Amino acid sequence: MNNDDEPIRFDTKLAVLLRDDLASWQRLNVTAFLVSGIAATTPELVGEAYEDADGTQYLPMFRQPVLVFEGSKEFMSVAHGRALGRQIPVSVFTADLFATGNDRDNRAAVKAVARDQLDLVGLALHGPKNAVDKVLKGAQMHP
Template identity: 45%
Template sequence: MFDTKIAFIVRNDLAAWQRMNVVAFLATGIASAAPDIMGQPYIDANGHRYGNMAGQPMLVFEGDLAGLQKAHRIGLERELTLLPYVFPMFSTGFDEANREVFRAQDPHNLDLVGIVLRGSKKAVDKAIKGLSLHA
């Protein structure tokens, strides 16, 4: 049905609120980076108009830091649409500060707590190989 796949990966040692926060922020990022995934607005039986959501399924996986770093590396190699979230971003309060702490990270050893990948099914499957669906 879809030529592409969207996969979120969150670190398995985070508190529940952190996992949800990471996925929420990454979801906004993938919607911005790939606006073609967005469906039409929802309209209820009374004609009330609501916003639109992605029209493509998105899967959420979990893994340890090494698993996220591996998926990140493969995502870069395969030129997937990729958005990262690093641990120091939990301590900031606004977007500019998030970008500053991200920029300060070692690009070869990011302290990833979440990433989202989008691309061909085959390429995304390579990146998430060995990871489990989020429990």
């Protein structure tokens, strides 16, 4: 029996890790870009469309919370390595992407740099709770 009053629990975690030295506008921009990769590749995370009491339709959103963390430049590399080592799909945003203006140039900027040399300013990942927690161990919740 489905009880609408019971709390909803999730087996997975959806998280964004931002470098702690970004300007406010950069944090917002990076977060938006990063979660779009998760939405595009994990459609089951997206819920149903919204509708207000007047019948106006709105776009659907993620079915679960997006947790946002921050860490140092060095921690970004550590978390990146942990995510890849655990085979958790991850979207990346590098400092170079602030100078590009389209998807083609964004992909070219990432492709031009070796994995261990990426100047990471943001990561987004979705996976089992315990695995995501291990990747983000040491990060702080975004203020």
